[in-house]
Amino acid sequence: MLEAKRVFPLLFFYGIHLAAVAVSGGSGGDDDEFVYSGFAAGGSNLTHLTLDGTAKVTPTGLLELTNGTAHSKGHAFHPTPLRLREPDDGGSDKKKKAAAAIRSFSATFVFGIVPPAAPGVGAGHGLALVVSPTKDLSSGMATSYLGFLNGTKFFAVELDTVMSTEFHDKDNNHVGVDVDTLVSAAAASAGYYDDRTGEFTSLTLISGEAMQAWVDYDSDAGRVDVRLAPIRTGKPRKPLVSTEVNLSTVIGEEAYVGFSSSTGTLTSRHYVLGWSFAVGEPAPAIDMSRLPKLPQRSSESPSKALVIALPVVAGGLTLATVACVLLLVRRRYRYVELREDWEIEFGAHRLSYKDLFHATDGFKSKNLLGAGGFGTVYRGTLAASGTEVAVKRVAHGSQQGMKEFVAEVATVGRLRHRNLVQLLGYCRRNDELLLAYEYMANGSxxxxxxxxxxxxxxxxxxxxxxxxxxxxxxxxxxxxxxxxxxxxxxxxxxxxxxxxxxxxxxxxxxxxxxxxxxxxxxxxxxxxxxxxxxxxxxxxxxxxxxxxxxxxxxxxxxxxxxxxxxxxxxxxxxxxxxxxxxxxxxxxxxxxxxxxxxxxxxxxxxxxxxxxxxxxxxxxxxxxxxxxxxxxxxxxxxxxxxxxxxxxxxxxxxxxxxxxxxxxxxxxxxxxxxxxxxxxxxxxxxxxx
The missing domain is CATH 1.10.510.10 (Transferase(Phosphotransferase) domain 1)
Structure with missing residues (x-):
């Protein structure tokens, strides 16, 4: 009876502590574990979540990594580092220091990828859980690089929705384990193994439905296991991907954990609904009842309210249209572009002149970066994605030469490598060609x-x-x-x-x-x-x-x-x-x-x-x-x-x-x-x- 009286206050205090963590949605008192059951305002440390690019926390509590704009990237990191390697004992043996074991760790997160509204349109590119020595991946690359390949050492589990031949992807719907490269050490098509039947059930990452992923690293075996399942199905016993990895070259005593995501020409919206992480023990459970709902892709058919409202507003819209005609006519020639049938096959790289004009402030001299034999270069920022660009203006009088030049630009625009400046797109206007490249902050x-x-x-x-x-x-x-x-x-x-x-x-x-x-x-x-x-x-x-x-x-x-x-x-x-x-x-x-x-x-x-x-x-x-x-x-x-x-x-x-x-x-x-x-x-x- 006496022992029970001693133990009960400890159990009661522990229960209060867990309840506090669940309510806050943020991290608990242990620096080596945290849980986010949604990202709604009011969490104790949500205001300190490190975000960059297009990443933001929506009013409903979703962590939105990308917002559906092309060639964008977003990052979100837990604000404090975690101790993922056994601490140095102060000894002088360099070999022992180098061989200090990576500690076991576990993560789980609920995510959703919402594709474009149009049916039959693909999506890109995907998102990844990242373990990195830094939480600043702002210079990472979009499109197939998932926003975080920038020379920094990393461990990642990718949820990739585009098949990239550069990285030997198996398909456009896969889960991969990456160690310091986007060529996955192991990968599998998205899905899970049913605990009852053992049969494999495929999942579509861009279904717009919420799913849960589990990542477990066993330090004794040097193995990482990744599992995937529909939300509320529970953690499958058999992993989807299981592979031995050497994390000693990419993880120090402390590391940051977070998410990285990107889009390319094809777009989608990448969301995280809940997330937990722990070192040395299983990740804390996410309170599924408190998770926000994913937004749905737009419906193809108009609602009844819209059908009723259309006749009412039709007259007003007509008057507004007539009122705007004069203004549109005056502005027409300011942004007019030249488009021909032969350019259709290169449309994926086409940018509007209006976007480039506004990005560079009308090609003002204050944004001039330089000039050379092939034209002038201006610094700018694309309004839709916030991407900084360098816009080169090139003049050419030959129509056939322009056609051949655009064909080659489209081909070169497909090159993707961390040590090549990426061509984001082009625009033609009269006898002028405009090329938009990634902006390089430190110049030539x-x-x-x-x-x-x-x-x-x-x-x-x-x-x-x-x-x-x-x-x-x-x-x-x-x-x-x-x-x-x-x-x-x-x-x-x-x-x-x-x-x-x-x-x-x-x-x-x-x-x-x-x-x-x-x-x-x-x-x-x-x-x-x-x-x-x-x-x-x-x-x-x-x-x-x-x-x-x-x-x-x-x-x-x-x-x-x-x-x-x-x-x-x-x-x-x-x-x-x-x-x-x-x-x-x-x-x-x-x-x-x-x-x-x-x-x-x-x-x-x-x-x-x-x-x-x-x-x-x-x-x-x-x-x-x-x-x-x-x-x-x-x-x-x-x-x-x-x-x-x-x-x-x-x-x-x-x-x-x-x-x-x-x-x-x-x-x-x-x-x-x-x-x-x-x-x-x-x-x-x-x-x-």
């Missing part, structure tokens, strides 16, 4: 290397430069070998490398790119590119290939390490080619003297030496000696040892080779400026016509 790499208008730019430390080099190499590998066609960029240079908000490199400006089938015969065209980056064989034969891109990458790599342009004037008035200058340092065993003296904070000598030697190999005057971009990636990652360079291997200087091949006139014609461009608009983006 050229600004950081050489400054602007005589003013020095912000100096990049070596770690940032090496990250830029590897990022551009990864983007070129995708263009040359990993996309459905081989893409030869033809204008790799510092001014065409843009840096996002996290200083990740994005290769842009595909105005000179050529598309060809893999292993196709090369076609001759007008020499295009920028002097100093143009390979000798391209100048001699006019045939562009992936190896001419490799040459340009080599010049760019040397430029990043040395802080010098590919071609410069010497004190005695002669031209100095950067590759020859670095080659001379290599021959004199003084490569350290070639490093940009502005690099601050020190650098890894081995990495710098490796980068310079890779740059020399890529800049070799003979195409057959240059490595492929796949080999370059392996060298830079340290996966494959770099072949030893010998004087015989490197051959004569670049300037001497050009002169020996009778290209003196080419050198002199383009020597007035180290950044002189040689380009032909009519051959840009050609398929080898």
């Amino acid at each position: 790499l050229e600004k950081h290397l050489y400054g602007v208008g005589g003013e020095p730019g912000p100096t990049l430390i070596w770690a940032q430069r090496f990250q830029v080099i590897k990022g551009v190499a990864s983007g070129l590998l995708y263009l040359h070998e990993e996309w459905e066609q081989a893409v030869v960029h033809r204008d790799v240079k510092a001014s065409n490398i843009l840096l996002d908000s996290e200083m990740n490199a994005r290769l842009g400006d595909f105005g000179l790119a050529r598309l060809q089938n893999h292993d196709a015969e090369l076609h001759t065209t007008v020499v295009a590119g920028t002097f100093g980056y143009i390979a000798p064989e391209l100048a001699l034969t006019g045939k562009a290939s992936p190896l001419t891109d490799v040459f340009a990458f080599g010049a760019f790599l040397l430029e990043v390490v040395t802080g010098r342009r590919p071609v410069e004037d010497s004190t005695d008035g002669h031209r100095v080619m950067l590759v020859d200058w670095v080659l001379e340092h290599w021959r004199n065993e003084s490569l350290a003297e070639a490093v940009d003296p502005r690099i601050q904070g020190g650098y890894d000598v081995d990495e710098v030496s490796l980068a310079l030697r890779v740059g020399l190999m890529c800049s070799h005057p003979l195409a057959g000696v240059r490595p492929s971009m796949r080999q370059v990636m392996q060298y830079l990652a340290g996966d494959t040892p770099l072949p030893e360079l010998t004087p015989a291997h490197m051959g004569m200087s670049m300037l001497a080779l050009l002169q020996n091949q009778g290209l003196d006139s080419f050198v002199m014609a383009n020597s007035s400026s180290s950044s002189a461009s040689v380009r032909s608009f009519d051959t840009s983006l050609s398929r080898g016509r």
